[in-house]
Amino acid sequence: MTGDPADAQAHPHPDALGALMAAAQAGDGAAYRDVLGQSTRLLRRAFGVRAPWLTAEDIEDLVQETLLSLHRARASYDPARPFIPWLMAIARHRLADHLRREGRRHHGARAHAVHDETFAPAAAKDHADGVLDTLALQDAMRTLPQGQREAVRLLRLRQLPLAEAARACGAKPTALKVALHRAAHRLRAAIGGGQ
Numbered sequence: 473m474t475g476d477p478a479d480a481q482a483h484p485h486p487d488a489l490g491a492l493m494a495a496a497q498a499g500d501g502a503a504y505r506d507v508l509g510q511s512t513r514l515l516r517r518a519f520g521v522r523a524p525w526l527t528a529e530d531i532e533d534l535v536q537e538t539l540l541s542l543h544r545a546r547a548s549y550d551p552a553r554p555f556i557p558w559l560m561a562i563a564r565h566r567l568a569d570h571l572r573r574e575g576r577r578h579h580g581a582r583a584h585a586v587h588d589e590t591f592a593p594a595a596a597k598d599h600a601d602g603v604l605d606t607l608a609l610q611d612a613m614r615t616l617p618q619g620q621r622e623a624v625r626l627l628r629l630r631q632l633p634l635a636e637a638a639r640a641c642g643a644k645p646t647a648l649k650v651a652l653h654r655a656a657h658r659l660r661a662a663i664g665g666g667q
Contacts, residue, residue, distance in 0.1 A: 512539065518560065542562055611662075619641075620658065621655070624656075626641060626648075634648065
């Protein structure tokens with residue numbers, strides 16, 4: 473480190489970003505703008521290094537997608553955990569999504585491995601992966617028809633007995649079971665690629 477302010481911006485101290493994110497969670501708008509600005513620089517560099525085949529436009533799209541995911545998941549960030557591994561886990565998932573989209577678009581013409589971060593503690597990755605799984609489930613739930621969404625909400629999230637859930641939504645128990653089965657199939661396809 474040279475002590476140069478530009479170098480400090482390019483390589484922020486991990487604890488400083490975690491502290492800024494904690495302040496942002498407490499409602500400090502300036503701290504949140506700082507987190508987003510520093511995260512933008514980190515993400516551009518990370519995507520450029522990890523995926524050198526990407527165009528500048530692809531990198532900017534991935535940075536924006538990652539920042540949106542960060543924004544949606546900001547309340548789940550645990551200030552007791554390191555910020556950068558949490559951010560990089562989100563970025564890793566956005567890059568994987570991008571590669572899946574590209575693979576579908578080009579029918580698998582080029583495949584690239586996505587490697588785990590070498591510096592991220594397993595606990596931070598597990599936490600970030602859990603957050604991303606939750607976000608993916610929320611996104612997938614929004615795509616379900618109302619009846620299937622209601623079946624998941626009553627039978628899986630609230631864990632009501634079938635008869636009580638059927639009364640609550642005014643459906644027959646068999647129809648509710650069918651809706652739940654279809655919802656589970658659609659959610660598996662949306663989140664796990666049909667696996």
